[in-house]
Amino acid sequence: MEIIQGLLIILLSFWMVIDQQGLVIVTWFPIMVALFAGLIMGDMQTAMVIGGTFQLMALGVANIGGSSVPNWGLAALVGIYVAIRTTNNIEEAKAVALAVGVPVGMLGIQLDVLAKILNSYVAQAAQKALNERKFKKMNHILMVGPLIFGLSTAIPTALCVIFGDKIVNVILDVVPQWFTDGLSIAGNMLPVVGIALLLQVMPAKKYLTMLIIGFIFSAYLKMPIFGISLLGFALAYYFFTTNMKKSVASVNNESVDFDEGDEFDE
Amino acid sequence: MSNEELVLTKKDINKAAIRYMFSACNIFNYQTQQGPAIVFGLEKSLRKIYPDDDDYVASLNNHYKYFNTTTWMANIILGASLAMEEKDGTDSLETVQAFKTGMMGPLAGIGDTLIWVLYPTIMGSIAAYMGLEGNPTGAIIWLLFNIFFVFFRIKLFSIGYDSGLKLITSLGDKLSVFTEAASVMGLTVVGALIPSVVKINTGIVFKTGDVEMPIQTEILDKIMPALLPVALTILIYKIIANKKMSVTSIIFLVIGISLVLSFFGVLTV
Numbered sequence: 457m458e459i460i461q462g463l464l465i466i467l468l469s470f471w472m473v474i475d476q477q478g479l480v481i482v483t484w485f486p487i488m489v490a491l492f493a494g495l496i497m498g499d500m501q502t503a504m505v506i507g508g509t510f511q512l513m514a515l516g517v518a519n520i521g522g523s524s525v526p527n528w529g530l531a532a533l534v535g536i537y538v539a540i541r542t543t544n545n546i547e548e549a550k551a552v553a554l555a556v557g558v559p560v561g562m563l564g565i566q567l568d569v570l571a572k573i574l575n576s577y578v579a580q581a582a583q584k585a586l587n588e589r590k591f592k593k594m595n596h597i598l599m600v601g602p603l604i605f606g607l608s609t610a611i612p613t614a615l616c617v618i619f620g621d622k623i624v625n626v627i628l629d630v631v632p633q634w635f636t637d638g639l640s641i642a643g644n645m646l647p648v649v650g651i652a653l654l655l656q657v658m659p660a661k662k663y664l665t666m667l668i669i670g671f672i673f674s675a676y677l678k679m680p681i682f683g684i685s686l687l688g689f690a691l692a693y694y695f696f697t698t699n700m701k702k703s704v705a706s707v708n709n710e711s712v713d714f715d716e717g718d719e720f721d722e
Numbered sequence: 723m724s725n726e727e728l729v730l731t732k733k734d735i736n737k738a739a740i741r742y743m744f745s746a747c748n749i750f751n752y753q754t755q756q757g758p759a760i761v762f763g764l765e766k767s768l769r770k771i772y773p774d775d776d777d778y779v780a781s782l783n784n785h786y787k788y789f790n791t792t793t794w795m796a797n798i799i800l801g802a803s804l805a806m807e808e809k810d811g812t813d814s815l816e817t818v819q820a821f822k823t824g825m826m827g828p829l830a831g832i833g834d835t836l837i838w839v840l841y842p843t844i845m846g847s848i849a850a851y852m853g854l855e856g857n858p859t860g861a862i863i864w865l866l867f868n869i870f871f872v873f874f875r876i877k878l879f880s881i882g883y884d885s886g887l888k889l890i891t892s893l894g895d896k897l898s899v900f901t902e903a904a905s906v907m908g909l910t911v912v913g914a915l916i917p918s919v920v921k922i923n924t925g926i927v928f929k930t931g932d933v934e935m936p937i938q939t940e941i942l943d944k945i946m947p948a949l950l951p952v953a954l955t956i957l958i959y960k961i962i963a964n965k966k967m968s969v970t971s972i973i974f975l976v977i978g979i980s981l982v983l984s985f986f987g988v989l990t991v
Contacts, residue, residue, distance in 0.1 A: 474748055477746055477748050478744045478745060478746040478747065478748050479872060480871070480872070485864075487849040487860070487864070488864060490861065491861040491865065501856035502856075504855075504856045505853065507853050507861070508849075508850040508853030508854035508919075509850075511853065512846075514846070515842075515843060515846055515847065526969075558973065572751055572752055573751075575749055575750060575758075576751040578749060578758070579749065579758040582749075582761070583758075589775060589779065591769075595762070598745070598758055598761070598762045601748050601749030601750075602744075602748040605748050634984050634985045638977075638982075638983070638985065639981070641980040641989050641990075644920065644922065645920065645954065645976055647850075647919050648916075648920050649972055651912060651920075652955055652958040652959040652961075653969065654843060654912060656962055656963060657839055658839065658840075658843075658908060663909045666909040667913035669910055669913060670910040670914040670915075673914060674913070674914035674915075674918050681848050681852070681914060681915075681918065684910060687910060688844075688907035688908070688909075691907065692903040692906040692907035695903045695906050699902070700896070
């Protein structure tokens with residue numbers, strides 16, 4: 457059973473990177489990886505808590521324009537596997553997942569860069585095959601690309617599956633309580649990094665009102681996130697319809713005055 | 723060579739869409755970026771358009787050139803490119819190249835914001851919040867949306883094939899308003915995240931004589947709920963904006979400080 461779980465986790469890590477860069481169904485977003493890892497490991501609750509923590513760290517991390525970012529999906533995956541194998545309660549699981557996941561996620565950057573460098577050779581070889589009129593060969597060469605990307609996550613995952621839980625078990629026996637507590641505290645604070653990064657790429661200053669509205673409904677009124685999303689959708693819909701009308705009207709008549717007390721007006 | 727009759731069927735178009743969507747960034751390299759992936763995606767359809775080997779090679783060499791945009795938006799561009807090549811054959815190659823390079827910038831601008839920032843922010847926030855309570859519902863909803871979008875993107879490819887350039891220009895204005903509206907929703911959700919998912923508790927207790935006063939419940943919580951998470955968010959926001967520290971070192975700094983403060987009992991779980 458443990459061997460099958462280990463194999464499935466490695467396969468999932470192979471697929472998630474190819475999927476994220478291609479079809480985008482499973483994706484490498486931590487909470488989605490956690491969904492499948494939870495199914496494989498048979499412990500959805502722990503997987504979701506760890507996935508949620510890494511998901512929040514990953515919020516502002518978009519790999520736009522082919523830039524390389526920490527692979528928080530990989531971090532969540534190996535974190536979940538090792539934590540479920542070695543711990544018995546959620547707080548400890550979070551601490552272990554963080555201790556194993558963060559370094560592996562960082563390593564993910566290097567391997568991503570390496571994969572993109574190796575793919576230069578794949579591209580050149582494929583184009584060479586084309587010019588030699590070996591069309592079948594060209595197609596086969598092109599398939600090496602996804603293989604490289606898949607291995608770039610499957611290899612570190614395999615190492616964690618084979619050695620990770622043994623090492624962590626030894627460590628857990630010797631580290632003091634304050635250390636695992638400290639890691640748990642870090643796990644609760646790190647989502648801030650994701651949120652802060654996100655605020656840099658979104659128009660946070662322009663729509664500070666929305667940020668505060670969301671905060672008030674959550675902090676003071678304790679509204680669940682689904683309700684707040686609906687509220688956000690309502691505001692967005694209002695914004696969209698009024699601005700679409702404006703842009704249509706301004707095309708028709710430049711001199712119309714639009715001062716209708718619209719709070720989104722800049 | 724010029725083809726007057728259409729040779730591609732609906733099935734060919736969908737096949738090209740799926741092949742491209744699979745390869746998308748999976749043959750990504752620093753020189754030509756998504757170029758090879760486009761060759762992989764389109765080559766079956768192009769073979770039908772160009773039965774002659776020379777034309778086929780010329781067309782594929784054209785597609786091997788640098789290309790990079792949001793992969794979901796690329797479906798429109800590639801569908802349109804395929805339509806052009808089917809209509810004009812190798813005469814269209816220069817136009818196809820100019821069209822592709824001209825469109826990839828603007829579409830990436832809007833596409834990256836919508837697809838790689840706003841969509842995962844909104845879905846990820848909801849899913850992560852529910853996940854922290856051990857609830858997979860949010861993740862399952864996100865998965866269902868992704869499956870829906872796969873079909874939508876296959877459709878986008880044929881829309882590109884059918885109407886191409888016309889569509890992109892007519893969508894232009896609407897898309898930017900749409901992007902702004904999505905930001906409004908995204909920021910409302912992000913505002914809600916700070917107090918609900920970031921947990922910081924101090925274990926310090928003030929003692930004067932017989933009176934004990936836990937700072938967290940008696941002082942901080944009374945000023946404002948989630949005061950420490952808000953303060954930390956503003957602090958980290960400023961540090962990142964300052965750009966003197968990399969995100970990686972900020973992460974390790976947070977972990978390091980957590981360990982130290984945990985050791986002295988300043989912060990508790």
